[in-house]
Amino acid sequence: MDPDPVADEELLARAATEPAAFEPLVARHSVALHGYLARRAPAAADDLLSEVWLQAFAHRHTFDAARGAARAWLFGVARNVLARHWQRIARDPGPPPTEEQAASDPWQAVDQRLDAVAAGPLIHRKxxxxxxIERELLLLVAWEGLTPTEAAAVVGIPAGTARSRLHRARARLRARLSNGTLNTLTGELA
Known part of the structure; x- marks a missing residue:
C-alpha cells in the first residue's frame, strides 16, 4: 500500500496534539525505514528503528509541511539516528562482529541480483x-525509492542542488562501473 503523503502530513500535524494519530505513520513507514537502516547497519537495524520512532514521536511537533513531505522528514530522523549510531561506534567500536552478523552483509543481496559474483565488493568500493552527500542521495533514491526532492529534504539541501548532485553521482558511478557485467545495475541507476 502506497502511503498518501497528504494523509501522512495531516496525521503528523494532528499527532502534535493527538498522540494516537501517530500510530498509522508507524504502520505505513516502518518497513521502508527498517530497510533503510538494515542496508546501512544490518546488525543494529531493529534497535535503530525503535530509536527512530521514539525520536520522531518526541519531535513530532517540529514537523513543518512547508519544508517537505512527512516521509522525507521521517527519513531525516532515521538519518540522524544512524549518524549518532555511527558516532557511538567510532567512539567505542566494541567487539568484532559475530559470524552471523558478518553473514548479514547487505551486499550479499546485491550479489545475488548481479551477473558477476564478484561485482558486490566492486560496487561497494565504487x-x-x-x-x-552524493552517495547518500543516490542510495536514498535508488534503495529507498525517495524522489530527488524528498532526498534533498532528508539531507537538508535545496532540491535543485540535490538533482544536480544526484546526476553527478550517477554519471560518476556509471563511469566507474562501465564494464559490461554491470549494465543491469547502471541501467537501474539511470
Whole structure:
C-alpha cells in the first residue's frame, strides 16, 4: 500500500496534539525505514528503528509541511539516528562482529541480483569513492525509492542542488562501473 503523503502530513500535524494519530505513520513507514537502516547497519537495524520512532514521536511537533513531505522528514530522523549510531561506534567500536552478523552483509543481496559474483565488493568500493552527500542521495533514491526532492529534504539541501548532485553521482558511478557485467545495475541507476 502506497502511503498518501497528504494523509501522512495531516496525521503528523494532528499527532502534535493527538498522540494516537501517530500510530498509522508507524504502520505505513516502518518497513521502508527498517530497510533503510538494515542496508546501512544490518546488525543494529531493529534497535535503530525503535530509536527512530521514539525520536520522531518526541519531535513530532517540529514537523513543518512547508519544508517537505512527512516521509522525507521521517527519513531525516532515521538519518540522524544512524549518524549518532555511527558516532557511538567510532567512539567505542566494541567487539568484532559475530559470524552471523558478518553473514548479514547487505551486499550479499546485491550479489545475488548481479551477473558477476564478484561485482558486490566492486560496487561497494565504487560507492565509497563517491562524495558522501552524493552517495547518500543516490542510495536514498535508488534503495529507498525517495524522489530527488524528498532526498534533498532528508539531507537538508535545496532540491535543485540535490538533482544536480544526484546526476553527478550517477554519471560518476556509471563511469566507474562501465564494464559490461554491470549494465543491469547502471541501467537501474539511470
Amino acid at each position: 560507492l565509497t569513492e563517491l562524495p558522501a
